[in-house]
Amino acid sequence: MNSIIRRGVAVGLTVAACALIAGCDDSYLDQSSGRSQQPISSATLAEMDKLDTTPSSPTIIRTYKKEAELEIWKMKSNGEYALLKTYPMCRWSGQLGPKKREGDMQVPEGFYTIAPGQMNPTSHYYLSFNVGYPNAYDRAYGRTGGNVMVHGVCSSAGCFSMTDEQVADIYAIARESFAGGQREIQLQSYPFHMTAENLAKFRLDPNIGFWKDLKNGSDHFEVTKAEPSVTVCGKRYVFGATAKGEVSASEPCPALTRDQDVEALVADKEQKDDAKVADLVASGVKPIRLVYADGGQNAVFAGYKDESDPDALATGPQEIVLDDRKAAPAAVKIAVADAAKRNASSVALAPVEAAAAQPASPPAPTPPPVVALAAAPGQVSGGVLGGLNGGAQNVKKWLHLGGQEPAPPPVEASAPDQPAPAGAPLPPHRDDAVSDGEKAVRMASLHTPPTPPARPNLAGPASDDSDSSKPAPAAAATAQ
Structure with missing residues (x-):
């Protein structure tokens, strides 16, 4: 009989300890x-x-x-x-x-x-x-x-x-x-x-x-x-x-x-x-x-x-x-640099003979280069840079040369899983809810310069990760 009582007490203490570890797991009951x-x-x-x-x-x-x-x-x-x-x-x-x-x-x-x-x-x-x-x-x-x-x-x-x-x-x-x-x-x-x-x-x-x-x-x-x-x-x-x-x-x-x-x-x-x-x-x-x-x-x-x-x-x-000013996307910066190179290489020097045959005259002022953005390889015109016309407007915006800012891509109003603003720190997590590999990644991120924001996912938010062994209840149509 004493062994049964001791076993019951041990089980009760084990359940209580598990309840404390599990946080809000309310399985331990105080019947008295x-x-x-x-x-x-x-x-x-x-x-x-x-x-x-x-x-x-x-x-x-x-x-x-x-x-x-x-x-x-x-x-x-x-x-x-x-x-x-x-x-x-x-x-x-x-x-x-x-x-x-x-x-x-x-x-x-x-x-x-x-x-x-x-x-x-x-x-x-x-x-x-x-x-x-x-x-x-x-x-x-x-x-x-x-x-x-x-x-x-x-x-x-x-x-x-x-x-x-x-x-x-x-x-x-x-x-x-x-x-x-x-x-x-x-x-x-x-x-x-x-x-x-x-x-x-x-x-x-x-x-x-x-x-x-x-x-x-x-x-x-x-x-x-x-x-x-x-x-x-x-x-x-x-x-x-x-x-x-x-x-x-x-x-x-x-x-x-x-x-x-x-x-x-x-x-x-x-x-x-x-x-x-x-x-x-x-x-x-x-x-x-x-x-x-x-x-x-x-x-x-x-x-x-x-x-x-x-x-x-x-x-x-x-x-x-948070910084609510929009930084120029990396794609725009690359496109501007490439366009400048193409413009510089297209200026050919006139032959000496042709120059000698022309009467002397003051040189005409050189107009500023016109930046035209072509679509990236494998991308149809009108993509992330807005194609030729839209891309030029984007570049003007980022260079403060006028032009209209393109409308942002639509985001589902109810989607809470949008990426965090660039530079915003990741919120800390308790150690017992994070794997060792995840901890290493987060520690490394603290010493890594922030990367430019990723292109928005226009297909909508992905479903949340599931690491629970418990089966999810059947979906209900209405939350009453």
């Missing part, structure tokens, strides 16, 4: 806990009374990584949602941007759903609930991973981590909403508050197209104060629409119907926000990129013990100012 039935705090109940809402009314959760905040919105008696409470986030990990693969330590971004079955009342992390990553959008891009939680303990390896006291209150709010009849709670995860200032600062971030898609969902919520419907089709989010036909996350969207009054409000908000962004850029707001050692936390927790990677929070994120 009754904390899942704790009531909503009296302070939160008082705020509900002021807001004209009740514990059983529906809930929406919104999170912001850069500001490290988690918001709880509750439906009022008039059917509109209002902000109930903002909880400072104790810890999140990774960088700004979406989660792409198992083990990348990224907190996901997007629209997710929480059902009653995703609540864990006996979590190793005090209390927790699964946010529903990967959703239909993530699976359309081949993204892997799972076990992304909102939990306590202030320790994150890809999760939204709160203090135990905070998560007890958040858990109780969600529990009472489910008890009141809400079938699913929408969680809107953003990189930052979708303000004009943030959009101006991050306008050159490789994720900006994806973030603008998320902003459209945020705008729908802001103008209606109602939960936006979420459909995934054509590998992008579509908000506030009803599909007329079958929907596939990876296939083009079918015919959609929308509330035109709502769409007019959303369009008006978008135009006003774009105007504010333009004003900020004109006033000199620089484009930046934030590089975190490993995520962050709200300023109110400065000095608070972090269980996952406290050293990563010592200095805060590094702000990199």
